[in-house]
Amino acid sequence: MEISELYADIIMDHQRNPRNYGTLEEKDVEVHTTNSSCGDEIFLEIKFDGDKISQIAFHGHGCAISKSSASIMTELVKGISKQKALELSKKFVEMVKIGKTQERELKDAVVFQGVSQYPLRTKCATLSWHALEEALKRTAV
Amino acid sequence: MNCLPKSDIRESFPILSTVFDDGKKLIYLDNAASTQKPRCVIERLKRFYESENANVSRGAHRLGNIATSEYETARDQIANFIGANPEEMIFTSGTTESINAIVYGWGEENVKKNDEIVVLVSEHHSNFIPWQQLAKRKEAFFKVVSVRRDGTLDLNEFKKAITNRTKVVAIAQVTNTFGVIHPIDEIVEIAHSKGAITVVDGAQSVPHILTNVKEMNADFLAFSGHKMLGPMGIGGLYISKKRIGEMRPFFFGGGMIDRVYNDRTKFANPPQKYEAGTPNVAGAIGLAEAVKFLKKVGMAEILDHERQLLEYSYHKLDGINGLALYGTRDLEKRVGVLSFNIEGVHPHDVATILDFQGVAIRSGHHCAQPFMRYLGIHYTARASFYFYNSVEDVDALTDAIKDVKERFS
Ligand SMILES: Cc1ncc(COP(=O)(O)O)c(C=O)c1O
Numbered sequence: 416m417e418i419s420e421l422y423a424d425i426i427m428d429h430q431r432n433p434r435n436y437g438t439l440e441e442k443d444v445e446v447h448t449t450n451s452s453c454g455d456e457i458f459l460e461i462k463f464d465g466d467k468i469s470q471i472a473f474h475g476h477g478c479a480i481s482k483s484s485a486s487i488m489t490e491l492v493k494g495i496s497k498q499k500a501l502e503l504s505k506k507f508v509e510m511v512k513i514g515k516t517q518e519r520e521l522k523d524a525v526v527f528q529g530v531s532q533y534p535l536r537t538k539c540a541t542l543s544w545h546a547l548e549e550a551l552k553r554t555a556v
Numbered sequence: 557m558n559c560l561p562k563s564d565i566r567e568s569f570p571i572l573s574t575v576f577d578d579g580k581k582l583i584y585l586d587n588a589a590s591t592q593k594p595r596c597v598i599e600r601l602k603r604f605y606e607s608e609n610a611n612v613s614r615g616a617h618r619l620g621n622i623a624t625s626e627y628e629t630a631r632d633q634i635a636n637f638i639g640a641n642p643e644e645m646i647f648t649s650g651t652t653e654s655i656n657a658i659v660y661g662w663g664e665e666n667v668k669k670n671d672e673i674v675v676l677v678s679e680h681h682s683n684f685i686p687w688q689q690l691a692k693r694k695e696a697f698f699k700v701v702s703v704r705r706d707g708t709l710d711l712n713e714f715k716k717a718i719t720n721r722t723k724v725v726a727i728a729q730v731t732n733t734f735g736v737i738h739p740i741d742e743i744v745e746i747a748h749s750k751g752a753i754t755v756v757d758g759a760q761s762v763p764h765i766l767t768n769v770k771e772m773n774a775d776f777l778a779f780s781g782h783k784m785l786g787p788m789g790i791g792g793l794y795i796s797k798k799r800i801g802e803m804r805p806f807f808f809g810g811g812m813i814d815r816v817y818n819d820r821t822k823f824a825n826p827p828q829k830y831e832a833g834t835p836n837v838a839g840a841i842g843l844a845e846a847v848k849f850l851k852k853v854g855m856a857e858i859l860d861h862e863r864q865l866l867e868y869s870y871h872k873l874d875g876i877n878g879l880a881l882y883g884t885r886d887l888e889k890r891v892g893v894l895s896f897n898i899e900g901v902h903p904h905d906v907a908t909i910l911d912f913q914g915v916a917i918r919s920g921h922h923c924a925q926p927f928m929r930y931l932g933i934h935y936t937a938r939a940s941f942y943f944y945n946s947v948e949d950v951d952a953l954t955d956a957i958k959d960v961k962e963r964f965s
Pocket of ligand 1: 590649651680682731759760
């Protein structure tokens with residue numbers, strides 16, 4: 416594996432210009448999740464419209480992998496249902512674990528397949544997804 | 557045994573010739589976390605397991621006698637290395653266990669309500685949490701003394717923090733974050749002048765600086781074997797004669813007794829009194845071999861070499877835009893630790909990208925979260941040298957740092 420595969424252009428782009436970065440004025444749930452092994456942390460905020468994630472934002476501090484992964488995650492789940500978001504999350508976590516996926520729905524997030532080769536860094540990629548799961552769990556009906 | 561061809565020290569360390577699958581050579585710069593092992597230490601362990609292995613002090617057979625005698629010889633040699641008498645040093649699994657041994661063996665007995673326990677904000681969690689928790693149990697005050705932003709200690713500030721109520725001062729002689737050397741003799745003197753006892757965390761000093769507990773005059777000194785060429789899982793705790801009398805056993809079991817009755821136990825004399833259970837015999841013997849190796853290289857030479865590498869690093873890196881180098885610029889107050897941050901780049905990314913080049917460094921909070929918080933930084937990247945590192949290793953490091961900067965700019 417090359418540096419340019421792990422730090423692919425998409426990842427570098429999202430880490431330089433993270434999407435949905437910041438806070439929401441109105442939110443239904445806020446989650447704070449940390450990666451205790453490295454101290455990275457993310458604050459994730461979501462506003463729902465019925466069952467749909469209508470707005471989502473994150474902030475915190477972390478490495479390029481965790482930041483870009485959070486950025487891509489927010490883009491993926493914005494506008495979809497809780498159920499769908501949970502399914503995506505399972506697929507993402509599975510992909511990072513085994514290092515490959517057939518799931519087209521993961522779109523840009525497939526770029527994190529290679530992280531599986533860096534066991535210490537997989538948590539960076541999944542941090543925001545775990546925050547998402549936590550947020551959805553808290554607002555489960 | 558062929559311990560040291562001085563001309564090429566690196567050849568004594570088999571792992572240093574590692575070439576990874578992708579053709580990258582190992583550049584090992586994570587010595588503050590753990591050092592590599594010379595061939596003579598590895599072979600000593602092999603010899604122990606091939607021809608000397610038995611439990612100590614118990615069996616009345618030949619191997620048991622050999623193992624016991626080698627174990628106690630190891631104690632003599634390691635105690636001697638830090639200027640202690642053998643009966644003043646107990647074997648532990650490392651610094652963490654040593655400090656916890658002080659807390660449970662001495663602290664539980666002697667620290668009382670409203671006493672003060674003083675540490676520096678820059679302590680490793682191992683020399684921080686055990687005291688913080690002891691203070692909570694005893695309703696004692698846990699005082700965290702600040703250091704300067706460059707990691708050095710202002711002795712006047714320190715003096716002010718020490719009062720007649722101060723019972724314990726627990727300080728690392730060398731910090732693992734920035735490699736700053738504290739004036740330990742003065743610290744001990746100030747603490748003693750107020751009647752406090754002194755605990756020195758020697759995890760980062762014993763491997764790099766000639767240590768003499770008698771000159772230092774500390775009450776306790778803790779260290780880890782794996783940070784000084786020895787095996788993992790072995791370390792030591794020096795306990796001064798005065799303090800050893802104030803301790804009580806904190807682990808109970810085999811090997812630490814004189815007589816056991818149904819209703820009471822008469823304990824063995826120290827050091828056995830504080831070494832319950834089967835000890836890490838191979839580890840102790842391996843560490844003794846490591847100490848021999850260090851003596852042959854020479855502790856003054858080791859520190860000198862590290863300083864040269866540090867100076868060379870500064871020469872190559874100082875003034876690079878967006879590169880923060882932490883720790884005092886007075887390199888005479890430093891061992892070979894280089895903590896840094898590249899603006900806009902998370903140190904984990906720095907470490908991963910350096911790893912692509914075969915350069916092994918560490919990133920994170922270095923088990924010193926209170927210090928990182930105090931400085932207002934979350935983490936640093938840290939390269940740490942030992943005497944087997946070369947100028948070429950520093951070149952590889954500095955080239956890789958420049959590469960990271962380019963990729964992320
Ligand atoms: C200053 C300091 N104290 C304590 C420790 C803990 O040592 P060990 O993990 O070997 O018990 C370390 C190791 O990183 C250290 O650097």
